[in-house]
Amino acid sequence: MLLQHLLPALTLTTAVLSLTLTLSPSPNHDSPAQSILTSPPSPFDDPDCDGTGLIDPNDPNNHCTGDGLILPAPDPDREGFRFENPSTDCQYVTQMHIWDSFKNLEKDMSKLFTLIHKNVSFTVVGHHPIAGHYTDLLHFYVNALRRVSVLFMEHAEKFEIHPQAIHGGCDSRWSVQEVQFKGVMNSGDPFDIVNVWVTRWYRDQMVEIRTYIDAPKIMDALHKNEIWWNGTTLRENWRYMPGPAGMPDLRELEGLLGYPNGSKYEN
Numbered sequence: 001m002l003l004q005h006l007l008p009a010l011t012l013t014t015a016v017l018s019l020t021l022t023l024s025p026s027p028n029h030d031s032p033a034q035s036i037l038t039s040p041p042s043p044f045d046d047p048d049c050d051g052t053g054l055i056d057p058n059d060p061n062n063h064c065t066g067d068g069l070i071l072p073a074p075d076p077d078r079e080g081f082r083f084e085n086p087s088t089d090c091q092y093v094t095q096m097h098i099w100d101s102f103k104n105l106e107k108d109m110s111k112l113f114t115l116i117h118k119n120v121s122f123t124v125v126g127h128h129p130i131a132g133h134y135t136d137l138l139h140f141y142v143n144a145l146r147r148v149s150v151l152f153m154e155h156a157e158k159f160e161i162h163p164q165a166i167h168g169g170c171d172s173r174w175s176v177q178e179v180q181f182k183g184v185m186n187s188g189d190p191f192d193i194v195n196v197w198v199t200r201w202y203r204d205q206m207v208e209i210r211t212y213i214d215a216p217k218i219m220d221a222l223h224k225n226e227i228w229w230n231g232t233t234l235r236e237n238w239r240y241m242p243g244p245a246g247m248p249d250l251r252e253l254e255g256l257l258g259y260p261n262g263s264k265y266e267n
């Protein structure tokens with residue numbers, strides 16, 4: 001049953017791929033399309049696989065993938081990422097554009113300002129200091145992204161972004177991404193998490209986002225690297241650090257200083 005439904009999909013994919021090869025030959029090196037064509041045939045489930053997804057893991061002759069899905073070919077230009085839907089004929093956004101969008105942030109965070117619409121509706125799900133709903137990009141950037149990214153500034157060259165999975169997109173206006181963020185924090189500690197981004201696209205931009213982040217790791221990063229959070233007995237408080245409330249009126253406070261008998265300090 002499942003197999004039958006997938007056959008037209010495979011034919012369509014093959015058609016799209018051959019079209020890509022004809023239209024855009026890559027002169028210098030093995031093009032993605034070429035290696036797709038020369039890679040071994042997709043491991044379809046054998047007719048004697050039942051397609052239930054339930055496979056006896058102890059069966060040494062087990063060669064069924066169980067889900068009836070075709071393993072997509074790796075894209076050599078995109079870390080061997082296997083696009084579920086490599087179509088470039090999309091109503092909303094290609095999966096390749098999604099991959100590139102997240103990858104571009106690795107070396108240049110300012111790409112964010114064209115990748116996400118300025119009036120984005122942005123929800124950071126969870127219970128942690130950067131959680132909440134943002135109704136525009138700049139508030140998200142200042143309150144959340146920049147606050148976290150300064151924790152990595154001293155090792156910016158070690159910061160890595162690797163999309164792990166992309167679902168949807170193309171003719172679906174929503175897509176789901178699992179994205180690995182990896183780096184070394186200013187404290188020297190390694191950092192390695194996977195966040196989920198649920199995104200709605202309009203003209204190659206994200207206009208609505210719900211992201212599910214690894215809250216304990218973010219809190220740990222803030223705790224280890226942000227002076228607001230990481231106080232210890234040993235800290236010398238030689239400068240003002242007022243926290244989110246900002247500075248009070250120092251002149252007014254200075255006016256209150258004095259001896260118990262009401263006289264003022266000389267200096």
Ligand SMILES: *[C@@H]1O[C@H](CO)[C@@H](O)[C@H](O)[C@H]1NC(C)=O
Pocket residue numbers: 118119
């Ligand atoms: C963004 O939102 C503001 C305030 O609602 C509106 O005036 C502006 O036109 C919007 N900009 C775009 C590009 O949608």
Ligand SMILES: *[C@@H]1O[C@H](CO)[C@@H](O)[C@H](O)[C@H]1NC(C)=O
Pocket residue numbers: 223224225226227230231232
């Ligand atoms: C706290 O964070 C600051 C950076 O803002 C860092 O210089 C300091 O070493 C950290 N202290 C502790 C105890 O982690």
Ligand SMILES: *[C@@H]1O[C@H](CO)[C@@H](O)[C@H](O)[C@H]1NC(C)=O
Pocket residue numbers: 259260261262263
């Ligand atoms: C008030 O107290 C300070 C400090 O003890 C002292 O220097 C000053 O002379 C006192 N002033 C008066 C008016 O007693």
